[in-house]
Structures are given as C-alpha cells and as structure tokens.
Amino acid sequence: MRFRESFRSSFKSLFHNKLRSFLTMLGIIIGIFSVIMLTSIGEGIKNQVTSQVESLGANLLYVFPGKIQMGPQKGKSRLGVQESGFGQAGNTLTYDDVLNLKGQEGISAVSCIYSGVDRLDDLDIFATTTGTDEDLIRVSGLDLRFGRFITREERLDNERVAVIGDQANKELFNNGNSVGKTFKINGEDYKVIGVLEYKETENMGPQSEDVNVKIYLPITEMINRKEQKNVSQILVKAKSAEAVESAEKTVRETMRKNHRDDEFTVMKQQDMLNAINNILGILTAGLGGIAAISLLVGGIGIMNIMLVSVTERTREIGVRKAIGASRRDILVQFLIEAVVMSIIGGLLGLAAGIGGARLLPSVLPSIHTAISLAAVIVALVFALLVGVFFGVYPASKAAKLDPIEALRSE
Amino acid sequence: MRIEIQGLHKSYQNGDQITEVLHNVNLRVGDGEFVAIIGPSGSGKSTLMNIIGCLDRPTRGVYYLEGQDTGKLGDRRLASIRNRHIGFVFQSFNLLPQYTALENVELAGLYGNESPKRVREVAKKALISLGLEDRMKYRPNQLSGGQKQRVAIARAIVNSPSIILADEPTGSLDSRTGRKVLDIFKKLNKEGRIVIVVTHDPGIAREASRIVDIKDGIVREVPNEVS
Ligand SMILES: Nc1ncnc2c1ncn2[C@@H]1O[C@H](COP(=O)(O)OP(=O)(O)OP(=O)(O)O)[C@@H](O)[C@H]1O
Ligand SMILES: [Mg+2]
Numbered sequence: 330m331r332f333r334e335s336f337r338s339s340f341k342s343l344f345h346n347k348l349r350s351f352l353t354m355l356g357i358i359i360g361i362f363s364v365i366m367l368t369s370i371g372e373g374i375k376n377q378v379t380s381q382v383e384s385l386g387a388n389l390l391y392v393f394p395g396k397i398q399m400g401p402q403k404g405k406s407r408l409g410v411q412e413s414g415f416g417q418a419g420n421t422l423t424y425d426d427v428l429n430l431k432g433q434e435g436i437s438a439v440s441c442i443y444s445g446v447d448r449l450d451d452l453d454i455f456a457t458t459t460g461t462d463e464d465l466i467r468v469s470g471l472d473l474r475f476g477r478f479i480t481r482e483e484r485l486d487n488e489r490v491a492v493i494g495d496q497a498n499k500e501l502f503n504n505g506n507s508v509g510k511t512f513k514i515n516g517e518d519y520k521v522i523g524v525l526e527y528k529e530t531e532n533m534g535p536q537s538e539d540v541n542v543k544i545y546l547p548i549t550e551m552i553n554r555k556e557q558k559n560v561s562q563i564l565v566k567a568k569s570a571e572a573v574e575s576a577e578k579t580v581r582e583t584m585r586k587n588h589r590d591d592e593f594t595v596m597k598q599q600d601m602l603n604a605i606n607n608i609l610g611i612l613t614a615g616l617g618g619i620a621a622i623s624l625l626v627g628g629i630g631i632m633n634i635m636l637v638s639v640t641e642r643t644r645e646i647g648v649r650k651a652i653g654a655s656r657r658d659i660l661v662q663f664l665i666e667a668v669v670m671s672i673i674g675g676l677l678g679l680a681a682g683i684g685g686a687r688l689l690p691s692v693l694p695s696i697h698t699a700i701s702l703a704a705v706i707v708a709l710v711f712a713l714l715v716g717v718f719f720g721v722y723p724a725s726k727a728a729k730l731d732p733i734e735a736l737r738s739e
Numbered sequence: 740m741r742i743e744i745q746g747l748h749k750s751y752q753n754g755d756q757i758t759e760v761l762h763n764v765n766l767r768v769g770d771g772e773f774v775a776i777i778g779p780s781g782s783g784k785s786t787l788m789n790i791i792g793c794l795d796r797p798t799r800g801v802y803y804l805e806g807q808d809t810g811k812l813g814d815r816r817l818a819s820i821r822n823r824h825i826g827f828v829f830q831s832f833n834l835l836p837q838y839t840a841l842e843n844v845e846l847a848g849l850y851g852n853e854s855p856k857r858v859r860e861v862a863k864k865a866l867i868s869l870g871l872e873d874r875m876k877y878r879p880n881q882l883s884g885g886q887k888q889r890v891a892i893a894r895a896i897v898n899s900p901s902i903i904l905a906d907e908p909t910g911s912l913d914s915r916t917g918r919k920v921l922d923i924f925k926k927l928n929k930e931g932r933i934v935i936v937v938t939h940d941p942g943i944a945r946e947a948s949r950i951v952d953i954k955d956g957i958v959r960e961v962p963n964e965v966s
Contacts, residue, residue: 651827
C-alpha cells in the first residue's frame with residue numbers, strides 16, 4: 330500500500346476510536362506540556378538572573394570576607410562552597426581596605442556595604458540600615474528620584490544624613506519629595522538628602538535585597554557608633570571590562586598587604602554568572618528530566634493501548650492480510666498509528682506548554698518564563714522517538730500474526 | 740492460472756496430539772474451471788481453501804501456482820499473490836466495520852499499490868455490477884446479509900483476480916439471493932476465471948464443471964451428472 334494510503338488508514342482507525350486515542354495521547358500531552366513548562370521556568374530564571382547580574386556591569390569586582398571556594402572542594406567533604414571564615418564571624422575587612430583600593434591603577438571606583446540594625450523611632454521598629462560611601466552610586470545601579478547621594482564631605486564629617494528607598498519613603502513620609510525632611514534613628518535626627526527610584530524587587534542574584542526598603546547612611550557615621558567595625562562586602566569597579574583581569578590582580582595584591590589569603594575572596598562578575606548558570610543549568614536539566622519521565626510514562630500508555638488494539642483488531646489484521654496486505658503494510662499502519670498519536674499529542678502538549686509558559690507570569694508575576702527553542706525541538710523529537718520506540722513492538726506483533734489464525738479469532 | 744497440488748498433507752497440533760486433517764491431496768485445476776467442493780462439516784474443506792488461497796501452508800506436499808512452488812515464496816510475494824491473483828469470499832463476509840462498503844472494496848485495490856483515483860473507479864464499477872450503487876456509503880452494520888455478501892464479492896473481484904475462492908458464499912442467504920450470488924460466480928467463470936466454491940447446496944454443485952468431494956480428509960473427484 331502506498332504510504333499516503335497507510336497514513337489515511339491509520340488516521341481512520343484513530344478517529345474511529347476518538348476518545349481512546351485522545352486519552353492515549355493525554356500521557357504525551359502532559360509529558361510535553363511539563364517538559365516545556367518546566368524548562369521555560371528554568372530558562373526564565375536563568376535569563377532573569379543573568380540580566381540582573383549583567384545590569385550591574387561587566388566590569389564589577391566583589392571582595393567578600395573569608396575564603397569562598399568556587400567549584401569542587403579540595404578537602405575531604407565535597408559539600409558546601411566555603412572553607413573557613415565566610416560571613417561575618419571572623420570578618421576582617423575594614424573600611425581602610427576600601428580607602429586603600431580607591432585610586433589604584435585600573436580601578437575607577439570603590440565602595441562598600443556595611444550592614445547594621447537601627448531603631449526607627451518614628452515607626453517604632455528596628456530596621457536594617459546600610460552604611461556606604463559616596464562611590465556606591467558609581468559602582469551599583471542606583472537611581473535617584475529626588476535629591477542626591479551621600480557626599481565625600483558628609484562621610485568625612487560623619488554627618489547624620491540618609492538616602493532612602495521608595496518603600497522607606499512611603500512608610501516614613503507618605504511618599505513624595507522628602508528631601509530636607511528628618512526622621513529619627515536611635516533618638517537622633519537624620520536628614521533625608523535623597524530618595525531612590527522605585528525598583529522591581531530583585532529576588533535573585535548577588536544584590537538579592539529589596540532596594541526599596543534601604544536606608545543608606547554615611548559609613549563612618551555608622552561604624553563610629555557600632556562595635557562591629559567590619560564591612561560585609563567591598564565593590565570595585567574596573568575602568569573597563571578589559572581591565573577587569575588586571576584590576577582583580579591589583580585588588581588581590583592590595584588586600585594581601587593587610588590580610589592573609591584566607592581572609593578575603595575576590596570575585597568577578599563572570600565567576601558569579603558562571604556559578605549561577607551552572608546551578609540553574611542543573612536545575613533546568615533536572616526539571617526537564619523529571620518531565621521526561623512523564624513522557625516515558627505516556628509512551629508506555631501508547632504501547633499499552635496499541636497492544637490492546639492489536640488484540641482487538643486481530644480479525645481486522647487477518648482480513649487485511651487475506652486481501653493482500655503484507656507484513657510491512659501492517660507494520661507501517663500500526664507504527665503510523667502510534668507515531669501519529671505521539672506527534673499529535675506532542676503538538677497539543679507543545680501548544681499547551683507554550684500557552685502555559687506565556688500565561689504563567691501573568692498569574693504568578695514573580696515567575697519569569699522563557700521558551701527555549703532547544704527544549705521545543707528536543708521535546709518534539711523525544712515525542713516522535715517515544716512513538717516509534719513504543720509503537721514498534723505492538724506493530725511488529727500485529728505484522729507477525731498468522732493470517733489464518735487472525736481470521737479465526739473472534 | 741494453473742493450480743497443482745501434489746501429495747498435500749495438513750495436520751494440526753493440539754498439545755502433544757497431532758490431528759491430520761488432509762491426507763495426501765492431489766488436485767489440478769486449470770483456467771476456466773468451476774469447481775464445487777462438497778463434503779460433511781469438519782472434513783477439511785475450509786482448510787484446503789485456505790491453502791489454495793495462500794493464507795495457510797501445507798504441512799507436507801507441494802502447491803504449485805502457475806508452476807511456481809508457493810512453499811518457497813516469502814511474505815511479500817504471497818501477499819501480492821493474494822492481492823492480485825486470488826479473490827477470497829468468506830462465509831462470514833469479513834468486512835471491516837469502520838469502513839463503508841466502498842472503502843472496504845477499495846482497500847483490496849489500495850494494497851495493490853494502485854492510484855487511489857483509479858481504485859475508486861474500479862471499486863465503484865464492481866459495486867455497481869453487483870447492484871449496490873445506492874449502498875456504497877453504507878457501513879457493514881447497515882447492510883443486509885446478502886448485501887454484505889455482495890460487497891465481499893465486489894472486494895474479491897476488484898483486482899480482477901484469475902482465481903476466485905468462495906467458502907460457503909450462500910450459506911447464510913435465502914435461496915433467491917443465493918441464486919443471484921451463484922449467477923455472479925457463473926458470470927465471472929465465463930470471463931475465464933477459475934471459480935472454486937465450497938458448498939453444501941447440491942443445486943450449486945450441479946452448476947459446477949467439476950465436483951470435488953472431501954470425506955475424512957480424503958479428496959475424491961465426483962462425476963457431475965450435468966456435464
Ligand atoms: N487451528 C486448528 N487447530 C486444530 N484443529 C483445527 C484447526 N483448524 C481446523 N481444525 C480442524 O480441522 C478440521 C477441518 O476443519 P475445516 O474448517 O477445514 O472443516 P470444514 O470442512 O470447512 O467444515 P465446515 O463445513 O463445518 O466449514 C476440523 O475437524 C477442525 O477441528
Ligand atoms: Mg468450513
């Protein structure tokens with residue numbers, strides 16, 4: 330029989346059993362749907378993190394306290410990413426390190442972050458406050474809505490001034506231009522000199538805090554009244570993306586003058602991107618793998634139904650053989666039936682998956698999705714393979730039936 | 740077409756018990772013959788027909804079709820012989836329920852690799868020649884027994900085979916419809932085709948040019964009083 334006729338014949342059989350065919354396809358539909366959904370979510374997270382990290386500029390370097398080990402561990406344990414002194418315990422980074430780094434060869438700006446907790450008397454709560462200097466606005470992507478950022482003079486004079494985020498502005502002053510107004514921290518008056526633009530919360534990446542709730546104070550003012558003197562993070566901006574490598578060297582050498590090697594870690598933007606992409610890549614592959622299992626289950630469903638169908642249609646197979654169907658004709662027909670089910674199921678699943686991935690962000694705004702062409706192609710090829718793989722056995726069983734025995738079956 | 744069967748045995752194995760159904764059958768049928776096969780139930784008539792129709796293989800002995808040993812042919816060749824040279828009409832019709840009458844007839848043509856357009860033409864012609872022009876779009880469960888039988892005959896003749904095998908084609912028909920079916924076979928025989936009919940009806944047997952009687956698996960030629 331010509332291929333086109335085999336195809337029509339298969340379609341007719343599938344259509345004859347509409348509900349059953351659909352239910353059989355459902356396994357594949359759900360399988361492909363979840364593959365597309367989950368990989369788009371993984372891909373979306375990856376894109377989001379990448380763009381966030383990249384938006385900070387490719388020429389940024391970070392100095393963290395302690396030794397952070399990227400990649401496989403050298404010691405006995407293969408767990409974890411740090412060896413010693415990571416975090417605030419044992420932190421030896423100081424604001425002097427920041428001052429030492431400023432003005433070095435190949436470095437355009439250096440700033441830092443000092444975290445503390447202070448009492449906001451107006452709101453009667455304790456809040457996280459951040460100490461920094463005039464250069465933070467040059468190394469990180471802060472945008473001011475009103476006023477200006479902290480100046481060098483304010484830092485040197487330990488002045489009680491503050492730059493506040495959008496949410497802080499709302500809570501303290503009911504929004505609006507609050508420059509010049511004052512609020513109380515630990516009983517003292519602080520003058521607002523700048524208000525930040527509202528910024529969508531970045532829930533991932535190195536700047537994982539909500540910038541809208543920030544209250545920035547001159548670092549010296551904070552350090553002076555606190556016992557803990559160590560900065561939690563130093564940010565270094567190289568003169569250009571090309572200068573990052575040499576800037577990294579400079580930073581390391583400068584830091585070594587006052588610190589042991591295990592007291593600090595210098596990290597490039599690219600290092601972090603790689604680490605994050607690694608983790609997210611594994612995550613996406615894992616999600617895709619789980620979804621692929623459901624595809625496999627769908628394939629087994631197809632095989633199951635095809636076997637039932639071969640048994641049910643034994644007589645039909647006998648009739649077809651009696652009027653001239655060869656083994657190959659029967660094999661092709663049943664194989665087409667399996668493959669058509671898996672491909673139609675795959676396409677329906679794909680449509681549902683793409684639709685779902687598009688709709689999901691409007692239902693759950695914090696989730697971003699990105700449909701990757703690779704995932705679509707892999708999913709469809711996989712569906713096809715599932716159809717062929719699980720279709721071959723029932724089809725060859727049908728083809729091998731003895732015509733006379735097939736005709737005798739009830 | 741020439742059918743030549745030499746020393747054919749057919750046995751079935753049921754567990755460790757082997758039953759021989761056909762014992763040493765020798766039979767020759769040439770072009771234009773109309774053979775009636777008669778014999779009591781269970782004597783092996785259908786078994787012989789299935790072997791002649793290349794649906795089944797002998798346990799022993801040879802079956803030459805047009806001088807060719809069918810035992811040496813592979814599945815593709817046998818399928819093609821069943822398709823082109825043999826038209827089988829089953830007692831139980833064996834139409835596919837999901838297909839219309841026309842589609843059932845077409846199917847035989849399509850397995851012959853003909854173009855769908857041409858197959859449709861020939862299938863319609865065959866159905867019209869059997870008086871089924873207004874039943875083409877009906878499915879088997881919407882047809883009467885006699886109509887189904889005629890659809891089955893149309894399917895058997897659609898590829899103009901040189902051998903027509905009919906296993907009790909009139910068994911489930913009333914005598915008038917049976918007569919009609921017989922006339923169709925006689926007409927096909929006049930066109931030069933071999934027609935072999937298994938029947939219990941002595942009236943039909945009388946019309947044949949030869950009568951073959953099977954009793955307890957032994958085949959015997961019976962002289963036909965008419966011819
Ligand atoms: N697959 C099989 N296994 C075992 N025995 C079989 C098988 N097929 C047929 N037989 C036996 O072969 C014998 C002949 O069967 P066959 O169908 O050829 O009879 P028949 O002459 O056509 O009878 P009827 O007139 O009732 O149709 C029967 O006794 C039957 O039991
Ligand atoms: Mg019989």
